[in-house]
Amino acid sequence: MSDTTSKSGGSRLDSKVPSGPMAERWTRHKFDLKLINPANRRKFHLIVVGTGLAGSSAAASLAEMGYRVTVLCIQDSPRRAHSIAAQGGINAAKNYPNDGDSVHRLFYDTVKGGDFRARESNVHRLAEVSTRIIDQCVAQGVPFAREYGGLLANRSFGGAQVSRTFYARGQTGQQLLLGAYSALERQVGAGRVKLLARREMLDLVLVDGIARGIVARNLVTGEYERHAGDAVLMCTGGYGNVFYLSTNAKACNVTATWRAHKRGAFFANPCFTQIHPTCIPVSGDHQSKLTLMSESLRNDGRVWVPERSGDKRAPNEIPENERDYYLERLYPSFGNLVPRDVASRSAKEQCDLKKGVGESGMAVYLDFRDAIARDSEDAIRARYGNLFQMYERITGEDPYRVPMRIYPAVHYTMGGLWVDYNLESTLPGLFVLGEANFSDHGANRLGASALMQGLADGYFVIPATIASHLAGRKLAPVTTDHAAFAEAESSARERIARILSVQGKRSADSIHRELGLTMWNQCGMARDKAGLGQALEKIRALREEFWENVRVPGDSKNFNQTLEHAGRVADFLEFAELLALDAREREESCGGHFRTEHQTPDGEARRDDEHFSHASAWEFKGVGEAPALHKEPLNFEIVHPSTRSYK
Amino acid sequence: MSAPTHAKGLRITLRVWRQSGPSASGAFETHALESVSPDMSFLEMLDVLNESLVGTGKSPISFDHDCREGICGACSLVIDGHAHGPDAETTTCQLHMRHYRDGATITVEPFRANAFPVVRDLVVDRSAFDRIIAAGGFISVNTGSAPEANSLPVGKPLADEAMDNAACIGCGACVAACPNASAMLFVAAKISHLKLLPQGAPERESRALAMVEAMDKEGFGNCTNHYECGAACPKGIPVSSIARMNREFLRASLKSSPPRGAAPEGA
Numbered sequence: 001m002s003d004t005t006s007k008s009g010g011s012r013l014d015s016k017v018p019s020g021p022m023a024e025r026w027t028r029h030k031f032d033l034k035l036i037n038p039a040n041r042r043k044f045h046l047i048v049v050g051t052g053l054a055g056s057s058a059a060a061s062l063a064e065m066g067y068r069v070t071v072l073c074i075q076d077s078p079r080r081a082h083s084i085a086a087q088g089g090i091n092a093a094k095n096y097p098n099d100g101d102s103v104h105r106l107f108y109d110t111v112k113g114g115d116f117r118a119r120e121s122n123v124h125r126l127a128e129v130s131t132r133i134i135d136q137c138v139a140q141g142v143p144f145a146r147e148y149g150g151l152l153a154n155r156s157f158g159g160a161q162v163s164r165t166f167y168a169r170g171q172t173g174q175q176l177l178l179g180a181y182s183a184l185e186r187q188v189g190a191g192r193v194k195l196l197a198r199r200e201m202l203d204l205v206l207v208d209g210i211a212r213g214i215v216a217r218n219l220v221t222g223e224y225e226r227h228a229g230d231a232v233l234m235c236t237g238g239y240g241n242v243f244y245l246s247t248n249a250k251a252c253n254v255t256a257t258w259r260a261h262k263r264g265a266f267f268a269n270p271c272f273t274q275i276h277p278t279c280i281p282v283s284g285d286h287q288s289k290l291t292l293m294s295e296s297l298r299n300d301g302r303v304w305v306p307e308r309s310g311d312k313r314a315p316n317e318i319p320e321n322e323r324d325y326y327l328e329r330l331y332p333s334f335g336n337l338v339p340r341d342v343a344s345r346s347a348k349e350q351c352d353l354k355k356g357v358g359e360s361g362m363a364v365y366l367d368f369r370d371a372i373a374r375d376s377e378d379a380i381r382a383r384y385g386n387l388f389q390m391y392e393r394i395t396g397e398d399p400y401r402v403p404m405r406i407y408p409a410v411h412y413t414m415g416g417l418w419v420d421y422n423l424e425s426t427l428p429g430l431f432v433l434g435e436a437n438f439s440d441h442g443a444n445r446l447g448a449s450a451l452m453q454g455l456a457d458g459y460f461v462i463p464a465t466i467a468s469h470l471a472g473r474k475l476a477p478v479t480t481d482h483a484a485f486a487e488a489e490s491s492a493r494e495r496i497a498r499i500l501s502v503q504g505k506r507s508a509d510s511i512h513r514e515l516g517l518t519m520w521n522q523c524g525m526a527r528d529k530a531g532l533g534q535a536l537e538k539i540r541a542l543r544e545e546f547w548e549n550v551r552v553p554g555d556s557k558n559f560n561q562t563l564e565h566a567g568r569v570a571d572f573l574e575f576a577e578l579l580a581l582d583a584r585e586r587e588e589s590c591g592g593h594f595r596t597e598h599q600t601p602d603g604e605a606r607r608d609d610e611h612f613s614h615a616s617a618w619e620f621k622g623v624g625e626a627p628a629l630h631k632e633p634l635n636f637e638i639v640h641p642s643t644r645s646y647k
Numbered sequence: 648m649s650a651p652t653h654a655k656g657l658r659i660t661l662r663v664w665r666q667s668g669p670s671a672s673g674a675f676e677t678h679a680l681e682s683v684s685p686d687m688s689f690l691e692m693l694d695v696l697n698e699s700l701v702g703t704g705k706s707p708i709s710f711d712h713d714c715r716e717g718i719c720g721a722c723s724l725v726i727d728g729h730a731h732g733p734d735a736e737t738t739t740c741q742l743h744m745r746h747y748r749d750g751a752t753i754t755v756e757p758f759r760a761n762a763f764p765v766v767r768d769l770v771v772d773r774s775a776f777d778r779i780i781a782a783g784g785f786i787s788v789n790t791g792s793a794p795e796a797n798s799l800p801v802g803k804p805l806a807d808e809a810m811d812n813a814a815c816i817g818c819g820a821c822v823a824a825c826p827n828a829s830a831m832l833f834v835a836a837k838i839s840h841l842k843l844l845p846q847g848a849p850e851r852e853s854r855a856l857a858m859v860e861a862m863d864k865e866g867f868g869n870c871t872n873h874y875e876c877g878a879a880c881p882k883g884i885p886v887s888s889i890a891r892m893n894r895e896f897l898r899a900s901l902k903s904s905p906p907r908g909a910a911p912e913g914a
């Protein structure tokens with residue numbers, strides 16, 4: 001790939017944002033959309049890829065409406081999608097605590113929290129439907145936390161000034177997903193949804209330029225399957241595992257979105273990745289993933305490092321006046337509750353100053369000593385008992401006695417396939433929901449907003465907007481005998497055969513680790529032009545290494561987890577290049593994207609609204625070819641761009 | 648259970664069940680591991696072993712896993728006779744090697760049950776659980792039709808007890824631990840979760856009948872009160888839920904409402 005990117009002047013991006021007053025747009029848009037009469041819905045077959053919050057809620061809701069649905073997932077059960085792991089909570093503008101929240105405030109906070117790189121109309125819709133998500137989940141039996149009077153409890157999360165987060169102990173994602181999964185299984189039982197677990201989508205099939213199906217592989221038997229339909233909904237989650245170590249589950253991947261990208265769907269803002277400040281640090285080369293410690297811990301824990309570089313004393317031996325509570329010092333008004341990007345970057349800065357703690361020096365303390373003295377150990381146990389237990393299991397240390405060691409880790413990806421207001425990608429008939437799309441969080445996602453977005457997309461947005469495609473376009477009947485299916489299947493087969501034929505010396509896992517290290521060091525919390533250039537070279541070299549030297553035992557005709565993983569690594573190796581390229585192209589700092597060249601004298605991010613107030617949507621031109629950049633300008637009609645300040 | 652650690656790490660002998668497919672006959676295979684870091688998780692130890700198997704062109708050991716933090720329910724394994732290993736309320740992915748002594752021999756098998764056929768090595772097919780949920784493990788509420796969330800107060804103790812049961816991760820350890828391979832704890836957890844909440848009341852009887860019927864159809868055994876399930880459950884689902892489920896089933900059978908089939912047309 002050449003280092004220069006071709007830029008297309010004429011934008012092919014039509015966001016289809018409705019006009020009129022912001023607060024009326026969604027209602028008006030729903031009215032303007034065509035309807036499909038209930039008797040006709042069963043004539044349409046929809047293919048849903050993924051069963052996380054986005055996929056399960058979409059598949060269930062569409063089947064309830066009468067559409068025929070086929071749903072696929074990688075895991076052995078839809079209930080195991082990565083959404084299950086979300087801990088902290090889900091936002092909604094219910095204003096139950098009477099503390100001044102409203103749809104407008106949630107909208108405002110999300111646009112600002114995203115550092116003015118999200119599409120306002122989408123965010124407003126998200127805030128609007130948030131309240132109905134809670135209604136829906138409660139009706140399904142999601143056991144949210146409650147007050148003694150029997151009404152729903154809320155907490156403040158991730159530094160929000162109002163308490164708008166609903167939660168189910170430390171297992172909110174699990175409970176929301178089980179709610180959506182139960183709705184999905186009800187439709188499976190009713191015969192309206194065909195569920196195919198242990199399947200991996202390997203290609204998207206376009207007929208006359210419209211997404212009409214997919215090619216998948218049965219991961220148990222190795223067989224290739226063709227699925228034809230009237231629309232494809234990709235709900236395949238985020239690409240955080242391009243960094244190898246992340247808080248994502250091991251199966252999280254970019255394969256589905258990347259293959260769709262190679263078929264023509266634009267990929268937007270791949271460099272917007274979120275690094276979560278409170279994770280358990282890496283303990284050795286064997287580390288397979290990182291574990292998040294809920295950020296609610298920052299409500300009571302105080303973050304510190306030794307004042308002196310290289311101080312290797314045990315934490316309890318370091319006297320109070322030799323500790324630097326750097327977040328409280330640098331950000332007196334937000335203190336330990338600064339947003340994720342700020343907290344993460346500050347931890348890195350302290351470690352770069354050789355003040356990091358623990359054996360590796362790549363950690364800072366999160367200390368509960370003062371909270372325990374203030375509120376008692378029992379009170380802290382009641383609040384965080386399960387998290388403390390989790391920490392102790394992993395590290396073998398007791399956080400009631402010794403401060404926790406934490407370090408930032410990759411957690412969430414704001415970038416994804418570009419979608420318009422209808423959640424339709426640049427390929428007609430291909431809709432993208434949940435973390436897999438790009439639209440609502442801009443350059444930084446606020447805590448407890450991903451669950452909200454996944455369910456908003458699946459329960460409330462897609463059931464309305466899918467009609468724009470189904471009723472708006474003439475869809476000729478298509479079967480899997482169509483030549484486009486044969487072509488897609490043989491390309492999927494050929495790629496797998498090629499991986500197996502290399503028979504080199506290195507495992508895919510070791511190449512993935514090396515890629516992850518490059519991405520983390522040069523494309524992680526702080527990025528600069530030179531480093532990104534090196535990363536691009538390294539990624540290309542690793543990709544070559546993969547295709548010359550990877551070794552995957554076994555064959556493709558049965559259950560072969562090493563082969564599955566190798567296929568995903570091959571896609572990460574192509575995608576990583578786009579991520580680094582996008583990071584280099586975006587000559588500003590915003591949200592999770594921090595370019596060291598673009599900072600204020602006191603080290604804060606410097607956004608460049610004059611040149612970068614746009615979403616970057618990339619068009620694939622071939623592996624090793626420069627992709628074309630299309631810009632969707634972002635207009636802020638309501639929330640005027642300002643500098644985020646947490647001082 | 649913490650043990651002194653070996654300077655260079657632990658020497659561990661693994662006896663692992665290998666089985667190339669559902670109908671193949673399986674056998675144990677022995678691997679000697681030198682210098683296992685005590686900070687590794689059990690699954691990371693298997694990763695390291697698999698890396699070396701790949702390096703020598705041998706077939707790596709298949710095992711299910713995903714979140715690696717005890718919530719998705721994908722990991723399984725019977726370790727030295729215990730589903731999810733020796734630690735209470737701990738999934739295999741959360742088990743760490745610092746709990747083992749230098750020189751230990753560890754036997755690793757799949758979750759065994761007729762209703763969980765082996766897919767390969769340590770991977771089994773637990774889709775029977777999904778089919779039980781599809782039969783009735785839900786509250787029938789279509790998207791969009793829900794009333795305002797706070798219109799139905801639920802006492803905190805009740806909500807907490809529902810949550811205790813809803814915490815099930817569907818891993819199947821209860822089945823693997825039970826001498827009869829019974830799925831009662833799994834089914835009881837879901838019946839309890841939904842029964843305890845007022846939202847679940849309208850379908851109370853049909854749910855109990857349909858889920859129990861589906862459970863029997865899948866070929867799970869009966870409960871004869873060993874309560875191994877409760878001991879093995881990584882989420883501490885209370886075994887008292889089984890008694891509740893039996894009461895619910897009896898009550899529903901007496902009222903003998905017809906078992907629920909598919910959700911009504913247009914639902």
Ligand SMILES: Cc1cc2nc3c(=O)[nH]c(=O)nc-3n(C[C@H](O)[C@H](O)[C@H](O)COP(=O)(O)OP(=O)(O)OC[C@H]3O[C@@H](n4cnc5c(N)ncnc54)[C@H](O)[C@@H]3O)c2cc1C
Binds near residue numbers: 078201238255436
């Ligand atoms: C540890 C952790 C804690 C979190 N806590 C919170 C929180 O407290 N609040 C919050 O709002 N957000 C939280 N998040 C973020 C949030 O959980 C995710 O963004 C969200 O759940 C993603 O949902 P999804 O439906 O888009 O995708 P996922 O849940 O990732 O589901 C993806 C689905 O796609 C399937 N799939 C993927 N690729 C393929 C393929 N090629 N073929 C077939 N199927 C495929 C998978 O099998 C799966 O079913 C957390 C994230 C992590 C990692």
Ligand code: FES
Binds near residue numbers: 741
């Ligand atoms: S891997 Fe998810 S529970 Fe163990």
